[in-house]
Amino acid sequence: MRRELDKRTVDSNPLIQFREWYEAALKSNVLEPSAMTLATTSHDGYPSARIVLLKDYDERGFQFFTNYDSRKAEELKVNPRAALLLFWGELERQVRIEGVIELASREESEA
Structure with a gap:
């Protein structure tokens, strides 16, 4: 039986x-509870999605790491x-986050 969000x-x-x-x-x-889909758009406006791993989060936002030369x-x-x-199917929960991505500082990236 599916539960509804109260x-x-x-x-x-x-x-x-x-x-x-x-x-x-x-x-x-x-x-993989830290796995999340990252959706971006290509230079010609097509959607592009892939899985990345949540590394940290706080009041500033949600942090993941990627290669600066990658497609994303x-x-x-x-x-x-x-x-x-x-998406945590076993818990019947999902969290959607939308916003602007900012590069982490070099110190944060190397920590």
């Missing part, structure tokens, strides 16, 4: 709610708008 039980702060759900996914039997990095240089999707 908005009365969702925290009004999206980051707090994400933390609660992400920690539940980490503790459960979800395969090239697409983000042209159009920094992107979407992330984390």
Whole structure:
């Protein structure tokens, strides 16, 4: 039986709610709970999606690493708008995130 989201039980702060759900996914039997789909657009406007791994998150945003010369990095240089999707089917949950991607500092990338 599928459960529906009860908005009365969702925290009004999206980051707090994400933390609660992400920690539940980490503790459960979800395969690759940090795997998320990154959707970008190509230079000619076609959608492009691939799986990346969530490395960290805080009030500034969600962090993942990629090669600066990869296709996704090239697409983000042209159009920094992107979407992330984390899907935890076993928990009947998904989180959608939309926004502008910013390059991490060299210190963050090398940490």
